[in-house]
Amino acid sequence: MFRIVITGANRGIGLELARARHEHNDIVALVREPSDELRALGARIIDGVDVTDQASVEAAAAELEDVDVLINNAGLLRSSSLAHLDWPSIEAQMQVDAFGPLRVSAALAPKIKDGGKIAIVTSRMGSLADNTSGGAYGYRMSKCAVNMVAVSLSRDLASRGISVGLVHPGFVRTQMTGGNGHIDPDAAAAMIWERIDELDLENTGTFWHANGEVLPW
Numbered sequence: 001m002f003r004i005v006i007t008g009a010n011r012g013i014g015l016e017l018a019r020a021r022h023e024h025n026d027i028v029a030l031v032r033e034p035s036d037e038l039r040a041l042g043a044r045i046i047d048g049v050d051v052t053d054q055a056s057v058e059a060a061a062a063e064l065e066d067v068d069v070l071i072n073n074a075g076l077l078r079s080s081s082l083a084h085l086d087w088p089s090i091e092a093q094m095q096v097d098a099f100g101p102l103r104v105s106a107a108l109a110p111k112i113k114d115g116g117k118i119a120i121v122t123s124r125m126g127s128l129a130d131n132t133s134g135g136a137y138g139y140r141m142s143k144c145a146v147n148m149v150a151v152s153l154s155r156d157l158a159s160r161g162i163s164v165g166l167v168h169p170g171f172v173r174t175q176m177t178g179g180n181g182h183i184d185p186d187a188a189a190a191m192i193w194e195r196i197d198e199l200d201l202e203n204t205g206t207f208w209h210a211n212g213e214v215l216p217w
């Protein structure tokens with residue numbers, strides 16, 4: 001039985017990542033507020049965890065031991081076009097999407113077993129090479145930055161046998177997309193789990209589409 005810690009597991013992709021592995025593993029959901037669906041799952045819940053808040057993240061880390069897999073899933077998407085740059089929302093996305101996974105990974109790293117895994121649910125909108133349409137300043141910058149976080153984590157944690165992967169889930173029908181998308185969260189979660197299962201020290205630091213395609217930086 002693996003101990004799997006997932007941020008933002010109260011809804012959307014995070015909830016389905018938890019549901020997919022709940023039966024045979026020890027899932028720990030780090031959330032701000034548990035949802036009824038998460039409660040119904042019966043997973044262990046640590047609430048009051050805001051990935052932008054150092055104290056709440058440290059308090060959660062203090063309750064954890066022997067973590068096999070950490071999934072940084074919590075994320076925030078707000079629109080920000082060149083004509084309407086909303087600085088508070090750009091800063092909020094940097095806090096949640098870029099600094100959040102670094103804060104959580106750093107706090108939990110001592111609690112992750114040697115040989116464990118860290119996954120970060122990123123977005124191909126953070127790809128420099130794939131940016132053909134511009135816009136989305138806060139989201140693109142924050143996901144680009146978190147891609148760098150993952151590569152540095154992969155280097156820093158390799159000596160402990162901990163591998164780190166970046167996974168773009170696809171265009172998924174969640175609250176984040178207003179219910180628009182190509183796939184449902186359970187299908188995205190299944191593919192993300194395939195990538196995490198394949199993650200090892202040979203491919204650590206890779207940026208994947210959940211479908212297995214390696215994405216350009």
Ligand SMILES: NC(=O)c1ccc[n+]([C@@H]2O[C@H](COP(=O)([O-])OP(=O)(O)OC[C@H]3O[C@@H](n4cnc5c(N)ncnc54)[C@H](OP(=O)(O)O)[C@@H]3O)[C@@H](O)[C@H]2O)c1
Nearest residue numbers: 008012013032050051073074075122123171172174175176
């Ligand atoms: N859906 C897509 O098409 C798509 C595409 C590319 C990448 N992604 C990425 O996939 C991940 C999951 O997104 P989703 O589609 O499932 O979105 P979602 O339904 O909007 O869920 C977002 C999750 O993040 C949590 N969260 C937001 N801010 C937080 C904070 N400050 N502290 C702790 N938790 C926080 C939310 O918790 P609350 O309920 O407390 O707000 C919620 O659990 C995100 O990283 C997103 O960027 C999604």
